[in-house]
Amino acid sequence: MATPGTPFLGLALHTTTPQLGLSIKNITTKEQHTAVWDLGRGLSAELHCYLQDFIQPYHWQDVAFLGVAKGPGGFTGTRLGVVTARTLAQQLEIPLYGISTLAAIAFRVAQDNLDQAIAVYLPARRGAVFGAIYQITTTGVKSLVPDQLFTPEAWADCQQNFADLQVIEPPETLGDTAAEILSLAQQQWQLDPQGPWGAVVPFYGQHPVHR
Incomplete structure (x- = not known):
């Protein structure tokens, strides 16, 4: 049981699309919503109201750490989520x-498939894609190819560098991956309990990368 006055909640925000996703977890009981x-x-006008309602019946002082989707995603939504999370953390x-x-x-898709190389992508403007390749580990995810903007040709070439690669199709919605944002944030919190808010910046992926 958490002692009185000891924060016991993790909270995550996902706003990289016009869909708002929020996830909260009681670290002690492992209950998550x-x-x-x-x-x-x-989204921009209503985010704070939804946050205030979502955290009930808890209090802001009960929150031990925050996680936020930093992108890639829409410029306005991504910036809004990161700025809101930074303000709360500060x-x-x-x-x-x-x-x-x-x-x-x-x-979300492959957390039980340890050591598998996972290619993930989302559509971007002008026919480009946001892509990355990750490996699932016991402590979260390891970046094999960092998030970046690819031309379709460059993304296809990048995948050729990996054998036994699992390619994940873009999901229809992203807001419900707030649960995974929270899980990954908790793993980072356990490894590094400092987590300075000033180090968290949005990733917009504005510049295409040609390989």
């Missing part, structure tokens, strides 16, 4: 962990 809302353009004086949107997808 995740919710998703399709807010569209109302005010509450708690650690914050920025988690790749692609890493969360890989972890």
Whole structure:
């Protein structure tokens, strides 16, 4: 049991699309709750209200650490989520962990498939793709090819460098991977309990990479 006054919650935000995903976990009991809302353009105006309602019946002082999807994703939503999480972490004086949107997808699909190379991608503008290759480990995910913007040809060439590669199709929705954002943030928190909020910045992937 958590002692009185000891924070015992983990909280994660996912706002890289117009869909808001929130996940909260009681570290002591391992109870976890995740919710998703399709807010569209109302995301920026309504995020704080949804956050305030979602955390009930707990209090902000109960939160031990935060996780946030840092992108890739839409510019406005990604920035909003990261800025909100940074502000909360600074005010509450708690650690914050920025988690790749692609890493969360890989972890959701293949978290029980240790050491498998996982290729994850999302569509980007002008026919490009956001892509990365991860390996699932006992402590989370290991980046084999970091998140970046590829042309379709460069992404195909990149995959040729790996044998026995599992390619994950883009999911229809991303908000519900807030649960994986939280799980990966908790693993980082256990390894590094500091998690300075100032080190978490959005990843927009603006510059294409040609290989």
